[in-house]
Amino acid sequence: MMAQSQRPDGDDLAPARERVLVAGAGVSGRATIAPLQALGARVTVTDTDPAALAACAALGADTVVLDDDVPARIGEFSLVVTSPGFRPDTPLLSAAAGAGVAVWGDVELSWRIDRAGVYGPPRHWLVVTGTNGKTTTTSMLRSILGAADRSAAACGNIGLPVLDALTAEPRVEWLAVELSSFQLYWAPSVRPDAGAVLNIAEDHLDWHGGMPGYVAAKARALSGDVAVVGLDDENAAALAPQASGRVVGFRLGEPAPGELGVAGDSLVDRAFGDGGVFGDGARVALGPASGITPPGPAGLLDALAAAALARAAGVSADAVAAGLAAHEVGPHRGQVVAATDGVTWIDDSKATNPHAARPALLAHDRVVWVGGGQLKGAAVDALVAEVGPRLAGAVLIGVDAAKIAAALARHAPGVPVVRVVAGDDGDVQQRPDPAVQAEQPSRTRVLPPRTSADDVMAAAVREAAALATPGTAVVLAPAAASLDMFRSYGHRGDAFAAAVTAGRNRDERYDEP
Known part of the structure; x- marks a missing residue:
């Protein structure tokens, strides 16, 4: 088993024992209040949402x-604990940097609290990051740890703040920590027992200022004792030389010594021997590949990454197999919502970038694509060019629908395209798009002003139904974020499922009401 990471000096928490400003009153921000107060800090929370601030005030903060006056008062604080969504160039954080005030993310605070032994001996951290597959891999890892009778919690970007996992009763010793690029950026001190970078594709480029910043943030997951990298992904594999510890790769094909992979119908480990120590390249079977959920190449890669992290933690091959067999896919990750008259309706709302949408669309021979939202600076042309031959139609919503329509015009001009917009945007989005070629059968459906996001999705589902024929899959794989219209990708997926169900109940042919 790997050595426990070094425990830092207690002075690492010195700024957290004074006046602390928490930037962001969401779930992660609220989770910091009690631990900071326990350290003796006077905590002030700032946010633009009065209701969220009221919830923090009820906790004693x-x-x-958050307005223009708050950055001017930054000198009153010794530390800013920021929500991961705050960009480094926001006025508040720029002011903190200029004044020499430390800025930590909630994960950085969690790490320092854990290493200092505030809640008992430091825990074991197994970190998962990547552009896609983070939540599935983290869930798989948690299932494997459970099968090995390890007291464990899945936390971080998966929903449970790390601080809440540290204070949970009964105590957990192993943390399966999903971390986004934002969280990693604001957590420079984290040195996990083992960390994995699954893959890297264009995402959040607007936040990071470009691809180099995004890649650098992801690479921080490889700063611990064991670095797990996806070898089938060029960008992830290129990070191996930057790893601090032993590098273990995983791939879909036959693994070489020091790797995990697939041979026939088996997941195979050639990196670790019995007891979690590094082996000599001997083949160790980790269970059947055919039983992995979600099925398909993406699910297999996630399973291999989870297995590598678990094996680095000393988990037996039998426990890996049992944990993967027990794992169930989470919501909005390729869920079949309905199957009616030969048409299958699939919710993959978690596909929030082009890289994630790719396997969702390529999994079917004939697809009506429901897409659109916030592209976050990512290019969509490569995706459209690859999936274009499979498309029976595309229904597009959201702020960047025009960019996706233009890509379809360039690379799949024969595909029918329908853009569904609210009347508030109609004056902008109804204008002819010069990139849309005349031979493309495209049109825009304009809904009344201030139409809700749920009703826009319902209209999109009706348009998709009109394009679908028996043997077609209607796939919600937006290739974009959801916050331009919806509360979350979960809300977007729920709206899709509700619209499909309502259409079935109203008329199996999904005619207009």
């Missing part, structure tokens, strides 16, 4: 509405 001072609150202040």
Whole structure:
């Protein structure tokens, strides 16, 4: 088993024992209040949402509405604990940097608290990051740890703040920590027992200022004792030389010594021997590949990454197999919502970038694509060019629908395209797009002003039904984020499922109401 990471000096928490400003009153921000207070800090929370601030005040924190005056007062604080969504160039954080005030993310605070032994001996951290597959891999890892009778929690970007996992009862010793690029950026001190980078594709480029910044943030997951990298992904594999510890790769094909992979119908480990120590390249079977959920190449890669992290933690091959067999796919990750008259309706709302949408669309021979939202600076042309031959139609929603329509015009001009917009945007989005070629059968459906996001999705589902024929899959794989219209990708997926169900109940042919 790997050595426990070094415990830092208690002075690492010195700024957290004074006046602390928490930037962001969401779930991660609220989770920091009690631990900071326990350290002796006077906590002030700032946010633009009065209701969220009221919830923080009920926990005993001072609150202040985030406006132009807050950055001017930054010198009053010894530390800013920021929500991961705050960009480094926001006025508040720029002011903190200029004044020499430390800025930590909630994960950085969690790491320092854990290493200092505030809640008992430090835990074991197994970190998962990547552009896609983070939540599935983290869930698989948690299932494997459970099968090995390890007291464990899945936390971080998966929903449970790390601080809440540290204070949970009964105590957990192993943390399966999903971390986004934002969280990694604001957590420079984290040195996990083992960390994995699954894959890297264009995403959040607007936040990071470009691809180099995004890649650098992801690479921080490889700063611990064992670095797990996806060898089938060029960008992830290129990070191996930057790893601090032993590198273990995983691939879909036959693994070489020091790797995990697939041979026939078996997951195979050639990196670790019995007891979690590094082996000599001998083949160890980790269970059947055919039983992995979600099925398909993406699910297999996630399973291999989870297995590598678990094996680095000393988990037996039998426990890996049992944990993967027990794993169930989470919501909005390729769920079949309905199957009616030969048409299958699939919710893959978690496909929030082109890289994630690719396997969702390529999994079917004939597809009506429901896509659109916030592309976050990512290019969609390569995706459209690859999936274009499979498309029976595309229904597009959201702020970047025009960019996806233009890509379809360039690379799949024969595909029928329908853009569904609210009337508030109609004056902009109804204008002819010069990139849309005349031979493309495209049109825009304009809904009344201030139409809700759920009703826009319902209209999109009706348009998709009109394009679908028996043998077609209607796939919600937006290739974009959801926050331009919806509360979350979960809300978007729920709206899709509700619209499909309502259409079935109203009329199996999904005619207009």
